[in-house]
Amino acid sequence: MSTILEVNGLKKYFPIRDGALSKVQGYVKAVDDVSFSVREGETLGIVGESGCGKSTTGRAILRLTEPTDGKVIFQGQSLTELKKDQLRKIRRDLQIVFQDPFASLNPRMTIGSILEEPLKIHGMSNGQERKQKVKELLEIVGLTEHHIGNYPHQFSGGQRQRIGIARALITKPKLIVADEPVSALDVSIQSQILNLMKDLQEQFGLTYLFISHDLSVVRHISDRVGVMYLGRMVELAPKEKLYADPQHPYTQALLSAVPYPNPREKRERVILTGDVPSPANPPSGCAFHTRCPACMEICKTERPQTKEVSPGHFVACHL
Amino acid sequence: AVGCSSQSSGTDAGTGNNSAPKTGGTLSISLDADPPKLDPAFSTALVDRMVFQSIYDKLVDVNENGEVVPMLAEKWDVSPDQKSYTFTLREGVKFHDGTDFNAEAVKFSLERGMDKASNRKNELNDIEKITVVDAKTIKIELKQPFAPFLSILSDRAGMIVSPEAVKKYGDEFLNHPVGTGPFVYKERQKGSSITLEKNPNYWQKGLPYLDSVTYKIMNDANVALMNLKSGQVDITNKFPYKEIENVKNDPKISVVNEPGQGYQGIHLNTSKAPFDNKELRRAVDLMIDRDAIVKVVLSGAGSAAHSPFSKSHFAYGDSDKVEQPNVEKAKELLKKAGKENGFSFTLKLGTSPTNQQVGQMIQNMLKPAGITVNLEKVEFGTMLEQSKTGNFEAVSLGWSGRPDPDQNIYDFATKGGSNNYAQYYNPEMDRVLKEARQEGDQAKRKAGYDAAMKILNDETPYVYLYHDHNVFGVSKSVQGFTYYPDGLIRTANISKN
Amino acid sequence: MNNLLEIKGLQTHFVSDRRVNPAVDGVDLAVRKGETLGIVGESGCGKSATSLTVMRLLPKTGVRIAGGTIHYKEQDLLKLSEAEMRKVRGNEIAMIFQEPMTSLNPVYTIGQQLCEMVTLHWGYSKAQARDHAIQMLKKVNIPRAEKIMDEYPHQLSGGMRQRVMIAMAMSCEPELLIADEPTTALDVTIQAQILDLMRELKEKQGTSIMLITHDLGVVAEMCDRVVVMYAGQVVEEADVYTLFDSPAHPYTQGLMRSIPKVDADQRRLDSIPGNVPLPGSVASGCRFASRCPHVESRCTQQMPPLFQLEGGQRSRCWLQEEAALKEVTA
Amino acid sequence: MRFLVRRLLLAVPVILLVTIMVFSLLHLLPGDPATVILGQEATPEAIDAMREELGLNQPIVMQYLKWLGGVLQGDLGRSLVDHSPVSELIWQRLPATLELTIGTFVVALLIAIPAGILSATRPNSWIDYTSTFFALGGMSVPHFWLGMMFIVFFAVKLGWLPASGYVPFTENPLANITAMIMPVLATGLRESAILMRMLRSSLLEVMHADYIRTAYAKGHKESFVIFRHALKNALVPVVTTSGLIVAGLLGGLVITESIFSIPGFGKLIVESIYNRDFVTVQGAILVCALMVVVVNLLVDILYAVIDPRIKVGKEAEQ
Amino acid sequence: MSQTVIDSQQPAQTAAQAESQWRLFFRRFAKNKLAIVGALIFCALLATAIFAPLIATHDIYEQDYNSVLAKPGNGHLFGTDDLGRDVFSRLVYGARLTLQVAIISVGIAVLIGVPIGLITGYYRGVWDEWVVMRVVDAMQAFPSLILALAMAAALGGGFYNAMVAIGIGFLPSFIRITRAQVMTVRNLEFVQAAKAIGASDWRIMFRHVLPNSMAPLLVQITLAMASAIIAEAGLSYLGLGAKPEDPSWGSMLHIAQGYLNIEPLLAVWPGLAIFLVVLGFNLLGDGIREVLDPKLKR
Ligand SMILES: Nc1ncnc2c1ncn2[C@@H]1O[C@H](COP(=O)(O)OP(=O)(O)OP(=O)(O)O)[C@@H](O)[C@H]1O
Ligand SMILES: Nc1ncnc2c1ncn2[C@@H]1O[C@H](COP(=O)(O)OP(=O)(O)OP(=O)(O)O)[C@@H](O)[C@H]1O
Ligand SMILES: [Mg+2]
């Protein structure tokens, strides 16, 4: 399996301003030096708590927000260096599915035109063919051609998410960044969508970068999983390894915090104290040291390097 | 006998004028505009003169009949060649600031008016030299005979200001006016009111009767009338025409409705099409039903005009005869001008309701002859500039009028005249008018003006519409109000019950 | 009977556009003294509507309580006057809402909002109220309680705010706490803290809790008994072990199977096909019929009653007809 | 304090822009001051002399810079018409307008707050419908027409109030108040309508907020919830609107001022435009802009007082 | 980690039942009685304007000096004006001018203001912050009536120039509203999605951002139309505005003011007409706002 996407030292700092005209007061370090690679055909899951920079990572890769620093290499091309026009062309191969099935569809467009739009933009096929393609795709994601003339508000959340997936699929992309595609859905619907995504992956040989805060969902769908904390990737490993043998104290705490749907299994839990610090003012050294049950002196001053503790298992911790 | 329009005679508006005038009290006069400049040398607005009557005295005044009478000058001699005037001044007169009124002050005031920055310069242009003979005698020599001279001195040009005060206040004099008049300037609230107080040392013994006079600015005549009715105001300087009938029997208000000296009309630009053609100008003139305008717009408070001279001018007469509208004749004229199918022109007019009514009526009246009028409302400043630069086809702009006929025609009809917006030029006209202003004899002058009007009514650079009346609303508690043909309210003799 | 709260046949209908939305359509449930009752169900199945009906906090217009009773202790809450109800609210029954971010008034300090409760219900003076409030903040493990009193909600993190909400709800020592998805808006690590705290408080004070959630994991950890709702109705009720060991209703079964497990790999998830029907759109029969793998003809015609099964379990499914004990609730 | 200074500094470019706009606009007006000031009978020579004297022959940029230089030294210049200092003219005219503005605003608040609260707390009740209808009606009446009707009714027909004529408060308080009743009502009704609508919608929105539900859940009475918990939160948009209203009134009362013959600020500007008294217009508009800046500043400070989330200095983008 | 569970039970309707946004909008609108009244007034205005020649009873330019200021009756439904013209007919034709006022001035503001707001709001940056918004600030610091007045005088009076002046006066508010709206919408996910599929900025702005920013604009448009009518009346009242012979309601008021004591009815008719029409627009705008405002949904 070859590497399809390589992210190297990605950073995204949002300036904090005090009022529209005043000087920059500081930066929200939403993504702070994140590196990883995605292999063709696999699913890389990224988990982490709210505000840790998962979405920003996804968007910066697609250059939906301009990364502050770092390199993103997609199929050998450096996305970060592309001009606007070239970038627009390459977007056929690089798609995104959003979390909010309500906000991610233009409420003033019919499903048909939403799905046709990418084809139009990329000048793919003529009107007749486009209609045909849209129909085919709707069937693939489990809707029917009756839906073509309807507006998004006439669909349920699950159906909308199917439409979002269809839109991402219609240009036959290689990589899809899925930013919490099922978080907004009910459990019973969530499983439908997860199944659909798995099916599509097999059918079209897709690669997913799957972002979620739900450890069980990520486990279910991913081949490898990266854990983010405060804009940094603290651990990255094949999922079996990560779930069975988490190395980073944060990953351990995270896993133990997930409530198990089994009343008989009352486990020993690591309950973290305190809140996630603000990315505008991250702690020095290891960002996790303020909540870490195994904090050492060095953690407070020095940012830990990412080490490969076993083949394919990377951890950024001084332990 | 209130509100009648007896010709050129003063009308007592008060009731019970037999009883002795009461002293004391405050008189409120509403003015339709805020007087911009209380300095006669720089005054530009008609309304200034209302206030001036109380503050400043003039060398000479006009009486109820429009005749020149002594004021600060007790008497005067005119040299036989009509070029030299010697005035004997009243003694013991003091300015409000306590300084003495004398020949020096007269010389100072007149020369001030002759300064190039002064707005009186044009009126005093003909003065060659002013000599102080002694404290009570002053001699003015003219470049050439100038018949309107005394009339001019009865107005702003003849008002005497305190030289001391001018020196003291300089540019600001207009906000600290000092004259010899019956009332002393006290204060003003710009846009709202001007307050004057009795001049205790006024040279006319026993006058004024009132303790103070307040001019209140009320732009809207209706509003002024309401205030008159409710007693907040004693005299209004404008009266809503339509209301004249309604207050006929009002127990508290009387209306003074007298011919003024001014007129309304339309300048036709003779320097460009379509009105470079005399026939077309005549056709327009011919189609207008002036009586209708007087009736509808003025509710009768005016008279049809065909000359710049109103009934209060000695030059008034046959020249003011109005023709009845005549479509056939107008069409003939159009045909002669090669415009059988009519033509159209743009008439610029001011923004007041009266302007608009007149404009619409004219538009309507010209229609039968196939003349289309496009009305264009223009804000006054713009209109003035466009008129002066000849940027118009027709513009409706009247004249407030002056006592001497010359002041109502000369600058309007002679080449280069400051009011000759129509850019009319006829050497014969220039000659006739020049003669008339140099002629001392009134009968001869009138003949001159008749001749001028003959030409003017034939060539029609200006369409005279009507002479508007000065209409005052006067509370019946006011006594001693006398109408003067210059339309200005003289407060010295007024008293209030 | 040791039921603190007993809801019988509750029907709360939303009326809009002349359309009636029977959001709560015959709910029966009871909360016993000292227990934690979980209510689970998909979005829109009427969980919140039920709890708001109990609190009588529904909007004044557009709502009709079409039937049912809510017995709290000896009285029917639905029959209380507004003034009587106010004495119950906050004092005897308290409520925590899902969104800690928006449930606190942004323009008043935490202290001001906390003190209101005891001054209102217990007539405390300012100083007493303040002391009490600080006490409460300490109870919910808020560090620097005194300082937090004078801070505004926006200065606190989500977890802190939810603690404040809990402190507020607990400050009049209510007998029943209704928690409507109290942790849904929070991160897992914070959720763990809050759940821990709630358990602790419950143990200390013996408060009964009605915990509304859609997360079966939370249910498993927190609850003694569980009520499963579907489309405005209770479809299953059981103690928590029974529910996870042998769910009776096909919907519950499907729900259990469709959750991805964090500790096991599954190739494929089972899923319940289709969508929840629009409230009021199922004219007759079982509301789950259109998605049910065991559907029979009877299901679409006749609404199953809530069959009483062994061990206090109840299920609204014809499949359980045989297994049902004699007493059947309609 | 630093914030105040910075806000004022930020206003500088805006005010400069305003002055540039006024300056250019005035010079676009046909009819130059000399012609207009001298009037109908003026000779071309007199006009030229006047232009020279007024400095109108200089390049326009020079004129502007000269004027600006004066302003920076605190000198607004002298009126082209009557040579009195512009600052004096403005001082004379401001009291009436300020009185009118404050009166209008007070009337507006007195009507809007109770009406807004009533209709927001009883949405879709007859109270709501009635006040909505009257509010929208109030917004729709041209206030000059209302002024005219007032005059017809209260002054002419009933004779209760003076038709017009402003008397300074210091001179005769009673006369001042009777003279101000009609103009203040005529404009106040309209503004109250706007404020009432604003308060209604923002209160309605707030009443649906979670924290209101929380307040009810605590067992509070409705009135307590409304007055303590809802009102303060609903005020931010109301304050914004109030700011806009007050700023608008300061220069925008021209018509009211002319109907009721009130020697106000708006009238000063309009008269000066008509008289081509450029210096006065520039000065007056400058003051107007400054007042708007001050009002906006007050609004910002009020925001911060009302809502602790808003730090003074954060630009409130609408 | 906002795992807001969103209502997923909305029905999947078939195409046959498909209800467009607009239909939904109208359905909700139809329930707002006041808004319906507004719409009816607007339709009445429209009908009056279109069918003016059929409705009017007299030639509106025909002057009759023998019956000026006649009271209602005698073949003149509302009486006659200062020049003896039929007031009713003039009011009827005035609807045309009023409609033009509303459409032209607001049209100008929309055509200029919306693109500016759209572009600056979309791109932000120096231009937006330091040029456009400062100019907008400056314009707003300028008393609007005075701005209109000065511009009407500068442009040289006349109806259409008054329109332009009023329209320009509305610019700042349109720029601001569009901009604010665009700044919200451009961060919505569907805009991100459009970007992600490679849509050009232009396409995003006009196809995605603009249509979704229309709601408050629509409200603003109706409300601005209401103010435009009042502003024109105000300008006419001050003597600027429509041609004297044209029956603009504002200039009818201007003339009527001179006859307040004698014939107050003359001021009542055009005043009422303005009031009704403006009320119509305001009711309409308010209704649209209520319908569109998701926060007020109950
Ligand atoms: N446009 C922006 N401007 C300023 N700060 C931003 C912006 N977008 C994101 N941030 C900040 O960057 C940080 C990371 O945000 P991001 O959305 O990537 O988090 P996330 O992991 O996706 O969280 P969630 O689970 O809530 O979606 C957060 O603190 C957020 O406040
Ligand atoms: N104020 C209201 N007005 C009208 N309908 C409402 C209102 N509140 C809730 N509903 C409707 O009632 C039904 C049940 O809503 P409820 O909020 O009780 O669901 P829920 O189970 O709490 O869902 P969630 O998990 O999303 O909170 C839904 O169909 C909803 O649309
Ligand atoms: Mg995210």
Ligand SMILES: [Mg+2]
């Ligand atoms: Mg809920």
